[in-house]
Amino acid sequence: MNTVRISRQHPPRGRVTAGAPLAPLVWFKSGGAANILFEPADVEDLAIFMADISPDYPLLALGLGSNMIVRDGGWPGVVVRLGKAFAGVEQVDATTLRCGGGASGILVSSKARDAGIAGVEFLRSIPGTVGGFVRMNGGAYGREVKDVLVECDVVLRDGTRAMLTLDELGYTYRHSELPEGAVVVSATFRGEPGEAQAIQAEMDRIAAEREASQPLRSKTGGSTFKNPAGLKAWALIDAAGCRGLRKGDAQVSEKHCNFLLNLGSATSADIEALGDEVIEKVKAHSGVTLEWEIQRVGVKA
Template identity: 50%
Template sequence: MTLRDRLGDTSHIRGPIEDNRSLKDLVWFRVGGPAEILFQPADEADLQAFLKILPQDVPVTVIGLGSNLLIRDGGISGVVIRLSVRGFGGTEALSPTRIGAGAAIPDKFLAAKALELGLSGFAFYHGIPGGLGGALTMNAGAHGSETAERVVEVRGVTRDGEVMTLPVGELGYSYRHSAPPPGFIFTSAVLEGIPADKESISEAMKAVTEHREASQPIKARTGGSTFKNPPGHSAWKLIDAAGCRGFRIGDAQVSEMHCNFLINTGEATAHDVELLGETVRARVYETSGIRLDWEIKRLGAFVPGAEVEPFLGK
């Protein structure tokens, strides 16, 4: 029996359900295998309805805009859920200082909404090429600010298909990390800013854009910052000191512009990208004694016989 057969009657589900759907075109690296099933819910109620009929033993993987993901070549078993901007990308002013935003809204659009409302504290989102759901999940940040500072509460759907609202204090936020209940899928959030004049907010956003354009390979197929900054260190400096600037495996390359970015220069596979990343980690460890941790989220299975060992087995 196929997974689709196990879902039973799906006539009441409004979002598309696709079998063996390639995920390459949904992630910025443009690499990786297929999803056994890809479901894109029409809205929160549709997501609830789907999860209520999904057998509990079926694994669920949630993806957003795919800007900070590496999907392995063997693909992802079970169900991949992708929240669309159309169904989960709305924003609204809730008070003079608070914004309600859907989990699929691109971070730069959230920054633009804050500018429209005259709220500071969101300019750093203008330079993050992802969506709010990913930012909530990994406590995304830049330029000395991070998501946890802006969140008041989040709303989401549990693996059982029930809606929950959680205050920021129950999300276990730390550097590039959150700890919501297992299986919790972020659907929206309430965020709070600080009233400020629009000119100063606009200038802050402009500074973010200029910094990003000058220092990051924004036009390349990449997954953004690859490794977390170890305490007291910059990942890119450690990578540069290890002699990895411009290093490549196949069409996967360490960016010449910013060493903490891996890029797909042509026809790289997910295996090429991950092998390059683990080679970089091994070389940094050999030269500095520091173990870099991945910031990019790696999902799915290796193709049998083409596994990549962490730190190349060291």
């Protein structure tokens, strides 16, 4: 395995772990190790680290690992994981929050409720962190990050800082033009005035609906495929006879067909192969080619 060459001119103040297993850090609980896992102490520490590492080595930002397959051969470079130092949420004005890249959707929506800010309740339903929301234009229940984002603060691959506006991110469905290798360290969201009780009621409604319709207590990766224009991925998968389809310990959820599950000891290869089989069956049945929403990263074993 190649090693990542890190300059010793500015030793990192955060935690650096060589050969770090990634399976415990992702929801599927499968996959290989990272050459280096870096958990920075703060933004300055991250910027110096990114400037010092060799530019030819891959870099991956990892949040809660909820929408990701890490392949069994692992990640051949650096994985950056933002911890508590990046999980703060502060109120900027009556309708605006500045949120750390490591803050969870539950925390952001709860802080918004406490501040009487409506419009970001949907983040309660996305099992990830602000950095991932911004990168993927995360969305649910009729809203997307593009509807509430003002700007985001990022550390670029060469270690420089940049503030990117909504327009500069070029959002489309579950996609942004965030520069390759950039790490989102904070984002500013703007909602609208609301009553805390009504905001909480909406959050409760969303939580109950998710609990009833999604396999939240399983080893899964969230929504697997993007919804084609005007269609629902789960309905196409169901119509193609894929509900409950298995490959080893990987299974298409019987509760929600757009979720893949690790029933126990599935490898990432099993999970990805099952997803590819679903794509083939849906294409054969309906003529529609599903696109992966889950990020698949790393090297196949």
